[in-house]
Amino acid sequence: MHELCNWLLRFLILAAALVATSCAQSSQTQHLQQVLGIGLENLILSTLYNDAPRQNASYDFIIVGAGPAGCVLANRLSENPNWTVYLIEAGGVEGMFHQMPVLAAYLQGTHSNWGYKSTPQKRACFGMYNNECFLPRGKVLGGTSSINYMIYNRGNKRDFDRWAAAGNKGWSYAEVLPYFLKSEAANLAGLEDSPYHNRTGPLSVEDVQYRTPAVHAYLKGAQQAGHPRTDYNGESQIGASYVQANTLRGRRHSAYRAYIEPIRYQRKNLHIVTMTRVTRVLIDPVTKRATGVELMYRNKYYKVRARKEVILSAGAFNSPQLLMLSGVGPADNLKAIGVPIVKELPVGKLLYDHMCHFGPTFTVNTDRQLLNIAHLNSTVVKSFLLGNPTTMLSSIGGVEALTFFKVPSSKEPADMPDMEIITVAGSLAADQGTALKQGANFKDELYDKVYRPLQVSRQDHFSFLIMQFHPKSVGRMWLHNRNPFEWPRINPKYFRNEDDVQFMLEGIKEAIRITQTPAMQALGTRIHDIPLPGCEQHNFGTDDYWRCSIRTLSYTLHHQVATCRMGPESDPSTVVNAELKVHGIKHLRVVDTSIIPFPPTAHTNAASYMIGEKAADMIRGDWQ
Template sequence: MSFLPNLFLILSVLLIGLNFDPIVRQEPDAVYDFIVVGSGPGGATVASRLSEIPDVKILLLEAGESDLNDPRIQIPARANELDQTDIDWKYETEAISRPPFSDRSFQMPRGKTLGGTSSINYNVYMRGSPHDFDSWKDSGAVGWGWSNVEPYFRKVENATMDGMSAKLGRNGNLKLSRNHNKPSVAWTFIKNAASELGIKTTDYNDDMLGISPVTFTIHEGIRQNSMTAYIRPIHKERQNRLHIVTGALVSKVLIDNDSPFGPKAYGVEYLKNGKYHTVRARKEVIISAGAIGTPQILLLSGIGPKNDLQDLEIPVIKDLPGVGSNLENHLSINANFMTNLTNPPPEMKPVVQYILNGNGSMSMFPYSAVFVKLPLNDTSTSLNARRRLFPDILLFVQESPALPTLLYLAMLLHPKSKGKVTLRSKDIQDYPVISPNYLEHGDDLQVLKEAYRLMEKFERTAAFQKAGARVMMPSICNVTENKYAPRSDRFYNCLIWETSGSEHHQCCTAKMGSSSDEYAVVDSKLRVIGVKGLRVVDASVFPHQTSSNTQASVYMVAEKAADLIKQTWQLRTL
């Protein structure tokens, strides 16, 4: 498909950026029906769906600025340039100084711009395993089993390419495409190696276990973030009832603690241009600030562990021990391979190919995804006695456009180690304390070690041998004695301790659960327990991590949340 019709967008946005965004207002009105905090997949989706209702007003507040300001956002292959920039919150964990780590901290990029993290991520779209959501239901999230959430995934999705899974939606807001429609040299070689190991070729949207092409939130070479999918297409016709204000850092939820029906949220306070402002909500405040930002706002609002709040002299509105607790994230290991593979020379330079056709190496990531169930016992996070057959690890095998290198990256999908987000001070500009507690539970180390053992099996396949694939380990951990497989457990323990990386799939810090769960923060309708007029709609409400990147599930949660809110207020859409 010719990319020339989008030439103006390419030249004005992709190459030079825009400093003016017509959907943004400088100041809000004084009162709205709904205030949504955060414009990522959670906030933008719920704001868009609520704007379908006539005669209501919605305010969407974003701490960052417009996603049109940075041209790199729109180009998928430039995602690796966005971490540690002005559109990244630049969160960093506390240094872990206990064994197995010695003074190691981890970066946790989060998007600080319209679109939130959907503007800086690597565009991977994965629902996760049906077992993940049945596990949510088993742990007290009534109405969130697979049969309940699958229709909302389909409502999100718009699979645009021929040959994509029939299980994906075709009429949703979020345009999806996939790679490997034209198999590359590396895809064929990796698929052959997997086949030797009994790993079938599949589409993870149909059957998760196996090797699969990757589905992306990319359309005709352009990133599809939450603004592109849910806000920009509808804003002109709904601008009178959906207002968007950027540069607004929400410092707390305003709560009436003297209400005859118990604490009730009635607005928010936010910091913009060095001054604090307030805005009121008639019906609800919806927090969609992510697994780090959301607990920080709740804690500053007096919602969280009583003793922690009292230590900082924050008036306690609701004692909820789970706020900031139960932090989960995917930890990963990686290795690089050198091969003798080469790709045919491109017909044109990547930039030219991208501008003219919207494809090529600048438009997509050359990943293969491999979901594997390992021969381990007791790795399920489900509280149900039945065994949940979700995968233990996800491998990404990435080729470079020029070859001959390959990246092997394996993620621990269901960590047993739990971290925590706590306040550093009462100042919203003072980042919270993020304590990930990686590898605190010994089972997590065991799973990652088995992921390296699987890498050794790939090394020994005829396909890898034919491609001359040689693993290139870093010069640490007595690598000389462990140059060839099988390598020692001690070597892999050391390698994991020294080189494992933090993926950017934080969740579960305001988890959904039943009234009997001491650490539940929201109920099954995403309402903050004990505070009326306040909901959370983002990855922090996950009861457990999913077997995948979290982006798709946040969109799903937001679609379902919008229906729950409409039902609560008996509001009908046009």
């Protein structure tokens, strides 16, 4: 009955949205922003996920944060009917617009995003106001899987073997692959019999059915340039491929959709509360045992107790923040903000992230066949709502293909890519400056000079994102004060090491080389050569120009890791052990991407599910 009511509610709100979309033809941009701002479904659905806290209530497991790892844990631990589980999420619940993959960039400007930003960068983010890179993180039931670009990329075999070699027993590729497979329900053309994919898990991984002429030409061109076709989640990452996405029949399939929604009303032992902030973990200073959490719900503080464990799955920024607020962290930082030290650990001392270059951009001679918000109309919306997975609304934020390759100066093994080219069916101009530009904090001057001409001409165009997998630049995060409602300070120190800029330069050159192949030239592919503000002193296309552009069009895909690094207690850079237990604190684990010890050869969303699945087995092994 609950599920029926839920779906009826969704249907009514979707119908209202369709009417709003059909009636506001005067300005495509304006009506999309108005519809996105409704928030009605999110507000109503949030009330269905509020098992309000009771003072000193007791659960077997308390899970803080409902991102991919947290949702997996809530599902798997509540399979045992004798255990009670309390899942606590700071944000609300997904609405209909979360399910429209093409709107990913818009979601980063909503309350579903924490809204973090870096400290002003000295060597990057020159195209952003105050040199601050925005750092999107999901604040919603489903976490970042509910606002990201849905790219499913597990990583390289050597990534996990390195984890194991660093003292993390049980984390080799052979040992984690079963957990990737456990989570996956693959629907990928040509890979039906692949031993690297499973078809029966909770999380949908499928081909994006909306594809533009540019991506077909790109993949042919990539092969002409020497990049083999590959399944980058299979035997070898090296090569080019259409993107594999966490969508289900053309709709976003987040951790919430995959792991929570199907079981919400079947398991009375799983309690969920949304719009609730955990302010600290309760740790006995004498026994060093985590006993519960303090939280704020509707402006009132509560303490909730954990009989077995407290599990932090709050992400690469919030998990370390909560540890430090609870007295677990670097002595200098805790003393500076007046938090009594329970256990000194290097929380937040390490921060790795994948920095991207947004561009270059190319025009082609097709007409209205690539993404542009101007092409969105009531017919497209209606078709999507009726279940058609091939409309532009099913494009995962424009991402169409991934290419993994090595650069000449690489010192990594031959089967471990250094760079990724992400092929995008548009640019900052594709949404007329309403989402990507704002979500990345790009300056108006930059947009007006370089991208507005594309908006005005409406000429079909596409872009590349160039991403480096193994940066040498290392950042950190810390707390400015002990206020749990104030953001931590985050300094990724992008491009502090000059080698990272050189790798990005090699990536740009390779992307340009692919566009010069016969397949790409058949589309009339031509580089968009308006120079960036601040880079005009360099001749467009020279190495010095691209180095300037790299530092200007800096863009992160929220792959931050290592703030609660995993490793043996004898390693002074680590926070949790191979079982994800916090060093020196009983009954407290961290289960999310903050434990990843090195920059992965991957986007981090897939790994987050794997970490949750593996942790659930370790926890069950301890308590059963």
